[in-house]
Each structure stands twice: as structure tokens, then as C-alpha cells.
Amino acid sequence: MAEARSISRDRKEIDRADANRPVRIRKIGVGDLRQALAQGLDDFAQQPSHLVFLGLIYPIVGFLLARASMDGEWVMLLFPIMAGFALVGPFAAIGIYEISRRREQGLDTSWRHAFDVLRSPSRLSILLLGVLLMLLFVAWLAAALVIYRRTLGFYEPAGIMELVGQVLTTRAGWALLIVGNGVGFVFAAGVLAISVVSFPLLLDRRVDAFTAMGASLRAVGANPGPMALWGLIVAAALVAGSIPFFVGLAVAVPVLGHATWHLYRKVVER
Template identity: 55%
Template structure:
């Protein structure tokens, strides 16, 4: 792991150092994420249960045939706001790292810090990206299916899996979704945990995250695929597995941030 100063940040703060990381750093982050989860299972589960519950509510709300085509985009796009939703997990990992109390009551202590406004602004930005993804997904459906409404979930699933336009919907939708995910990864992989860790403005945090992605494009893209794969596995049993997957990924992301931006 080598280091590189961030020279393109036009701010008065001490410019952070961006490390070059590799696959070893990814595996180390995951191992430490699991270790944090095992050390703080009650707290992590308490926060992690938010994700499957919200996922189930979103899927249920979208189960009417009029919005049936948005069920998958809603479930998949939920990961776009995951980095912001995991701020409590970052804080618990930060406190454990410093030997402080990890009681769940401290999970959102960062919301009272000077950087809370920047965190809120970044959360709003991710919400806008999420909304843009839903608009894009609906546009792809209209381009292939017109304004027709599926008769039922079974008829829609059969059409998607067995017809050329259904295969096109899968391929194009996943490619566009990948582009949105890549944008969010570059914007947030360092910025959100950095705002939990340091008193910086939102622009500085985003610029540092982009610098980290430019420094480690392949490794951080691989991290994105790891996150996507684990989220899919956690979502399969009606989102229940996310109660374990999301806390581990949240803690692991904190440790990945520490590998990229040293304390």
C-alpha cells in the first residue's frame, strides 16, 4: 500500500493522503468488518434491520401492476443510498477503533457534529441520484414496452425471461444501473465515512473520494462488485439476509476508508 497526496483539493484544510490499495486491502477490510460485527452484534443488528424492513416496504408498495416494473429498480437502487444510511455503522467502528463505548446510543452521535450539515447535503445528493435511477429505469421500460401495464407479476416475469424485449430490459437495465452504481461508488466510498471521521465540507469529502477512485479504479470497482454480490445474496430470502450483510458491509467500508485515507 503506497500513499499519494491529494494535490487537486483547493481548500485550506490539510490535504489528506490517498493510499494505493489492492486486493489484500479489500480482504482485510472485510475481515475487520466481520470482526466488528461479531464484537457488536446487538448494535449492528439493531441498525441493520432497518435495511430489510425498508426493502420489504418498498417492494410491497410497488407490487401493484402499474408500478410492477419498478420493483427490481427499487430493490437494486436501494444500494445507492446505502453509503449514507450506514453512517451509524461507521461511527460504531470509529468508536471501537479508538477504544470508546460502542453502545448503539452513540451510533448517530455524528449528527450533532459540525460536519452534520455536509452529511445531510451528501445524503440529499445520493437521494437525487436514486430518484434519477428510478426515472431512467421507468424510461427504459417505456422504450421497450410502451405504456402497457403488466397483467400480473407472473405474466411480467415470463415476458422478461422469455422474450427478446425482456432480455433487452435485463441487459440495458443492468448496464444503466451499473453506471449509476459506479457514480455513487466514486462519490461516496470515501466521502461519507470521511464526514463521520473529520470536520470537513462536503466538497472536500467528495473531491477526496473522487481522487481515491482515480488512484484505485480497478480495486474500488472490484469492491463495488463485492458489495453488489453480497447485497444480492442478502436480498434473496426476502431481504432477511441484509440484517447480517449490511452491518458487515458498513463496518467493512469504514475499514476500507481507513486503508485509503490513513488516520
């Protein structure tokens, strides 16, 4: 009992030290991005079957949402749903970050440990930040629907190919593409700014959600070029993984998740 109390007291002292210690941000370059991606691929290669299992959650949910949107009048939301995956990706990959963290420390990396985040001291902050990203995802879908109504009105396509033809061959369709991509870029840039290192930081140290988001904003401010390139890499990987039928996300999401952890290690001082 005395030993347990001592361990608990030591844990609380470490947590207080974590909370009081400033989060220091480093400058990185393109070479660091390449190295983070290589390390992410290496993590994935160690246990690909386990990580594909975890990654399957992502494409299955995406497929179900897309399938639901293809029924009736909601077919116009298929593309916003696909694009919006980048908004919830940092939260969806939280278990992947945990696997990389454990491998870094030489601990067991069985897929079951991805759920250890449920016992993390920062789990409430992780949940709060996750809810924020989900709200941004919903806000993006609402904005996309408004843009659709403002450009194509109440036109309801019979299917995907008819919608694609309408978008690519009419002035209203081009307006939809330009305005929609512009607004989507603003959402994606905002999510990147507040989440690029915040979730790994919450797993690594006991800080609150606002401290984590502040550190992420400072990381982007200190490294605008590399972070912009990182955002493009993530977006390209998610788009490629979504074609066809979201199957590739079972690989893209774990690799990006591992790489994000290693990017965090390069940006935030230990």
C-alpha cells in the first residue's frame, strides 16, 4: 500500500511538472518531413496486419457515410464528405499515435494498446479537441450545402455522374468548384493549425487542450512552409486512399498517423 501511494504521488508530481514545463517549438525543414514519412512507413511495416485492422475503421465509416449520401437528394454531399475526412483525421488516428509512442519506448505494440488512450490522463482534453474537430466537420458540411444551394440551387442529380457533368460543364458548376474549394481550404488550414501536434502532445504530456492547440499554432507559425507542405501531403494521401471506395484509407491512415507522431517529435522539444 505504501509503495502504491508513493507511485501515485510520484505520478502526480510528474503530471504537475508536465503542466508547468513550457512547450518549446523547433524549426524544421523538408528533410524532416521526408524522415517522418519514412519512420511512419517503418512503423507500419512492423505490424501491418494490426494497423490495417485499426485503419479499416476509417474507410468503413467513410463508405457508409458516402453510401447514405448517395440516396435521394443528399448525393451532392458525397464530395464534401470525402474532402472533410481531413478535418477529423487527426482525432481518428489517435490510437495510431499511441502505437508509435509505445514502440519508441520499447513497449508492446499490439493493436489492443491503441485503446490505452481511453485511460490517458489527458483523455478529457483529447475528447474535447475531438469534439471540436467533429463540430468543424459538421460546419463544413453545412457550408458545402449552402454553397451548393447558392450555385446550383435546388437541382437534384439522379446520380454521381450526372452531378459531375453538371459541375464540370456549367458556369454554376465552376462557381461551385471555386467557392467550395476556397472555403474547404480555410477549414483544412484551420484544422491543421490547431491539431498538427496537439493530439500527440496530449498523449505525451499531461497538458490541457488549450495548451496543446496553442503549441500547434506556434508550430505552424514557426514552420509555415514545411507545415503547408505537410498539409498537402496529408490531403493528397487521403484523396488517393479514398479512390476507389475508400479502401486505400486502411493503409494511408495508419502511415500518416505514425508519421504525424514522428513529426511531432521533430517539432516539439522533449
